[in-house]
Amino acid sequence: MGKVKIKPLADRVLVEPTAAETKTSSGIIIPDTAKEKPQRGTIVAVGTGTKDEPMTVKEGDVVLYGKYSGTELKLEGTDYLIMRESDILAIV
Template sequence: MKLTPLGDRVVLKQLEAETTTKSGIVLTTATQEKPQEAEVVAVGPGTEDVKMEVSVGQKVIYSKYAGTEVKLEDEEYIIVKQNDILAVVE
């Protein structure tokens, strides 16, 4: 099955949370915060007013409470509007 976003929506796959801090402290699952960094899996066609600025394969940072979480074939995805994407990570 394949997710195809409509309009100015983007499908993201969340990247794995860090298990240790930069100083080497191991984090338990309860203290790990969901990362706001994700990989773009699919991009909608855009709208007359919105030109799509991201493409499949890019890593992005998105707003903390943005989007709708969807589980499809044991994979979790987040569908967000393009304006909920804050930056592209290069």
Template sequence: MNFKPLGKRVLVERLEEETKTSSGIIIPDNAKEKPLMGVIKAIGGKVSEECQCLKEGDTVVFGKYKGSEIKIDNKEFIVLDFEDILGIMSK
């Protein structure tokens, strides 16, 4: 993959949604919502001071209707502005 976001943008790969509930009920594909969490795969060149804490491999939470979806090497990614990232998940 050779994609480098421009400006204040990041490339994020969405995390997979659970297919079962905790009680074992299987969720059909048409009832699933796209997850609002993903892993940063690439960071743009113009990093502001407030966004220097972001790095590749971080798991982030982002807004529901934010970003532009793209497909690279048959994988789906989302390109987000730094401002669309709501926070970083810690382990």
């Protein structure tokens, strides 16, 4: 996890999603069209928070987030999500 050249503002975080499962526990290979969107990822960068709400997550935390949370972006060939801290459901 290298240093990214993007700094989220206010209460936003930059998350690198965990790769989607490619095989089921019984060994069946899942095609790309049937893969679930990952709902887990690692925080790569965090904003400074707002004056009323300081940030509770930090870089390196593994988090769970909603299926349709955040905005997808590609930076230097890697896919990321940028979302508000309130879109994060839990720290794992």
